[in-house]
Amino acid sequence: MTKERLLAVRRGPGSAKVHGVTPSERTGDQRRPRGRRAPAATLDRPSRSDRVEAIGELAEEGLAPREIADRLGLAPSTIRKYRRDPEGESERKRREDYRGRCRGCGRATDGSHGPSRGPQWCMRCAALRRRRWSDEQLLDAIRDWARLTGSPPATYDWSPASAPAGHTGAARYLDEPGRWPNARTVARRFGSLSRAVARAGLGS
C-alpha cells in the first residue's frame, strides 16, 4: 500500500484525495469562488501586506475601489489608502508628525489621532494619573523623596516634562514610574507643592 493510499484510508471514505488535493485544500482561499469569502471574523486579521496583495489582485481584475471594498469588507477609503501607500511609509511619517509630548514625562505620545490631536499624556502617565492618591499618600511621597534625596521635591523633580534636560530629580522621577505623584497633582490638592511640603512637616 502506498503512503498516499494509506493516508486516504485513515481519513475514511469521502475524504480521499482528488487530483492530489484534499477537500480542505480545495476550499482554501485561492480556490474559493469569487464573492463567497469567509466572514472576516472567522479569519485571523490579515496583515497589511496580505491586504495590499489582495487589493492589487482585485484591482488587476478591473474592480473599482468600491467593489474591492465590498469584497474585502473594508471601507473604500481604506482601499485607496492602501493603493496609495502600500508600505504604510507615509502613514507612519504622518503619525510621527502628529505625536504630542506627554505633559507628565515628556515622551512622545500616540500619533494616530490626526493632526494636532496628539494626546497630552502618554498611555503610561494617563494610567498613573487615574490612580487616586490620598492626601496622606501624597505627603508620604514627599517625605520619602526627602529621605532618599536629602531635600523635599521641587517642581522640576515632579514635573519632568518642564524640567531642563539632564535634571537629576526629573530623571529619578522617570526611573520610578508610579512611585512619585506629579507636581500638578500635589499642587491641585494642597494649593501648591511648597504648601504640601510644609504640610508634610518639611517646610523651611
Ligand SMILES: [Zn+2]
Ligand atoms: Zn508620560
